[in-house]
Amino acid sequence: MDTFLQQLANGLTIGSMFALVALGYTMVYGVMKLINFAHGDMVAASAFVGLMVYTQILGQTASLVGVVAIFFITAAIMACIGVTLERVAYRPLRTAPRLSAVVSALGASLVIQNGIMLIWGPRMRIFPELVPQVYWHVGGVIISMMQVIILVLSLILMVALYLFIEKTRMGAAIRASSLDQDAARLMGINVDSVISLIFIIGSSLGAVGGLFIALYYRGITFDMGWQYGLYAFIAAIIGGIGNIPGAMLGGMLLGLFSAFISGYVSSTWADAFTFMLLIGILIVRPTGLLGERVAEKV
Amino acid sequence: MSNDVLFTIEDLEVSYGSIAAIKGISLEVRKGEIVTILGANGAGKTTTMRTISQLIKAKAGSIRFKGHELTKLPAHKIVKLGISHSPEGRRVFGVLTVEENLMLGAYSRRKVNPETLRWIYEMFPRLEERRKQLAGTLSGGEQQMLAIGRSLMSDPEMLLLDEPSLGIAPILVKAIFKQIKEISRQGVTVLLVEQNAKAALKLADRGYVLEVGRIALDGPAAELLASDKIQEAYLGKKH
Numbered sequence A: 001m002d003t004f005l006q007q008l009a010n011g012l013t014i015g016s017m018f019a020l021v022a023l024g025y026t027m028v029y030g031v032m033k034l035i036n037f038a039h040g041d042m043v044a045a046s047a048f049v050g051l052m053v054y055t056q057i058l059g060q061t062a063s064l065v066g067v068v069a070i071f072f073i074t075a076a077i078m079a080c081i082g083v084t085l086e087r088v089a090y091r092p093l094r095t096a097p098r099l100s101a102v103v104s105a106l107g108a109s110l111v112i113q114n115g116i117m118l119i120w121g122p123r124m125r126i127f128p129e130l131v132p133q134v135y136w137h138v139g140g141v142i143i144s145m146m147q148v149i150i151l152v153l154s155l156i157l158m159v160a161l162y163l164f165i166e167k168t169r170m171g172a173a174i175r176a177s178s179l180d181q182d183a184a185r186l187m188g189i190n191v192d193s194v195i196s197l198i199f200i201i202g203s204s205l206g207a208v209g210g211l212f213i214a215l216y217y218r219g220i221t222f223d224m225g226w227q228y229g230l231y232a233f234i235a236a237i238i239g240g241i242g243n244i245p246g247a248m249l250g251g252m253l254l255g256l257f258s259a260f261i262s263g264y265v266s267s268t269w270a271d272a273f274t275f276m277l278l279i280g281i282l283i284v285r286p287t288g289l290l291g292e293r294v295a296e297k298v
Numbered sequence B: 001m002s003n004d005v006l007f008t009i010e011d012l013e014v015s016y017g018s019i020a021a022i023k024g025i026s027l028e029v030r031k032g033e034i035v036t037i038l039g040a041n042g043a044g045k046t047t048t049m050r051t052i053s054q055l056i057k058a059k060a061g062s063i064r065f066k067g068h069e070l071t072k073l074p075a076h077k078i079v080k081l082g083i084s085h086s087p088e089g090r091r092v093f094g095v096l097t098v099e100e101n102l103m104l105g106a107y108s109r110r111k112v113n114p115e116t117l118r119w120i121y122e123m124f125p126r127l128e129e130r131r132k133q134l135a136g137t138l139s140g141g142e143q144q145m146l147a148i149g150r151s152l153m154s155d156p157e158m159l160l161l162d163e164p165s166l167g168i169a170p171i172l173v174k175a176i177f178k179q180i181k182e183i184s185r186q187g188v189t190v191l192l193v194e195q196n197a198k199a200a201l202k203l204a205d206r207g208y209v210l211e212v213g214r215i216a217l218d219g220p221a222a223e224l225l226a227s228d229k230i231q232e233a234y235l236g237k238k239h
C-alpha cells in the first residue's frame, strides 16, 4: 500500500510535467497537422535559459519573487523563440508537401539541440536548488514541497488553458482553425495569428515543464529534450493527438504508469512497458483515448 | 432594386500552378440583386467564389466591393467588409454544436446580434431544435441550413452561396431556395453559384453562364431561362 501511494504521488508529479510538454505537441498538431519535433529541444533549452536567468540576471540569489521571475522570463524568451521557429521553419512550407515540413521540424530539432550545446557546452549542468527541500511524511508516504508545487501549478495551468480554449473568443478561433482553416478564414479568423498564438502558448507551457524537470531532476543536458520530448509526444498520442484534454490525460496516465512500473517492476523496464502501453492503447483506440471520431457527412 | 453597383469583377484570371482555371471574367452585382453563376462541373464557379473571399489569390484582374480592392486583402478581412461566404460542401465545424457554429459565424462582429439569430432560427426552425447537436451529425440538408445560417451571423451586405442544393433532396432544395428569397428580401445582396440552373434562374434577377473559365452568356434571368442554349445545355430540353 505504501509503495502504491508513494508511486501515485511520484506518478502524478512526473505526469503533470509530461502533460505540460504534451500540450505543446498536441496544440501545434491540432492546427497545423504537424509534429513539431523541435518542441522537446525547446523544453531542454528552457532549462538552460532558466539557469542563465538565474546566474546572469538574478546573480544567483533566489527569493520567491526571483523564482517566479525565472518562470516568467524563461517562458517569455521561449515564446519568442517558438514564434520565430514557426516563422522561419514552418510558415514558408505551409503549402509544401507534408514531408517537407517534417524534415524541417527534424532540422529545427537538431539546430536547437546543437545550439544549446554550443552555448552551454556538452556536459551535464546542475540546476540550482530553488525550492527548499521540505518533505512531508503523510501516512508512510514521503511527499516533497517540490512535488506539491509541480502538481498544483500544472493543474492550475491546465485548467486555465482549458477555460481559455472553451470559453474565450480567441479559444474559439483556435478550435475553428484546428477544424478547418479555410472555413475559419471565412469567419474572419486570422489563422496566421492563431498559429503564432499556439506557439506562444505551447512554448510557454513547455518552458514551465522544462523548468519543472530541471528543478525536479536537477541534472540538465543539452540532449535531454529527446527523452522528455518523446515521452510527452507519446502522452499526446495516448490522449489523442490534437486533443487538449487528451494531452493532459495522456500525460497523467503515462506518468502514473511509468511510476508504477518503476515501483513494482523495475525502472529499467519503464521505457519498454511505456511503448507496450502505447501500442496496446492504439490497438484498442487508434485515435487515442479522447481522439475525436465524428462521422462527417459529405 | 436600385442601380448602384455594389460589387465588380474585372478581367479576373486565376490559375492553379500552370493550369488556368479562370481566364478573364468580368461581372457586376448591384445592390439588392440576386445574381447567379451557372456552369457545368469544372467551369470555375467555386474558384471564382474562393477568389472573391481571397482563399485563392488572383493572378490578374480586380475584384471591388464598395470601393475596396479585395485582391489586396487577406482572406480574414473580407467578412468584416460585409461579404460572407457559404462554401461548397458546407464546411460546417463538425465536432462543434449547431450553436457554436453560429457563434463562430459572428466572430467578425465580436458580439452576436440577437435579432439576426432570431431571424435565422425563424427561417430554419430545425437549427433551433438541434442547437445542442454536433453539426457533423446533422443531415446534409440541415448542414446546408447551418452553413447558410452561419454565414448570415456576420450581418453581411452580400452573401456568396456556393451550390446550396448540392446533394440535397428536391423538397429541401425548394425550402432552402425559398429562404434565399427571404434573405434577399431582407436586403442582403446574393451571389449564387448553382448547377441546378432552372431553380437558380427562377430565383435570380440576372445570371452569368461560365464555361471553362470564361463567361459564355449573361443576361436577365428570364431571358436566360428562355434561351435555347440554356434549355439545351442545362435543362436537358431539346427543340
Ligand SMILES: Nc1ncnc2c1ncn2[C@@H]1O[C@H](COP(=O)(O)OP(=O)(O)OP(=O)(O)O)[C@@H](O)[C@H]1O
Pocket (backbone or CB within 6 Å): B016, B019, B021, B039, B040, B041, B042, B043, B044, B045, B046, B047, B048, B088, B195
Ligand atoms: N486545388 C486545385 N488544384 C488544381 N486544380 C484545381 C483545384 N481546384 C480546382 N481546380 C481545377 O479548376 C477548374 C475549376 O474548378 P472549380 O472547382 O472552380 O469548378 P466548379 O465550377 O466549381 O465545378 P463544380 O460544379 O464541380 O463544383 C477545374 O478544372 C478543376 O479541376
Ligand SMILES: [Mg+2]
Pocket (backbone or CB within 6 Å): B045, B046, B047, B088, B163
Ligand atoms: Mg464548385
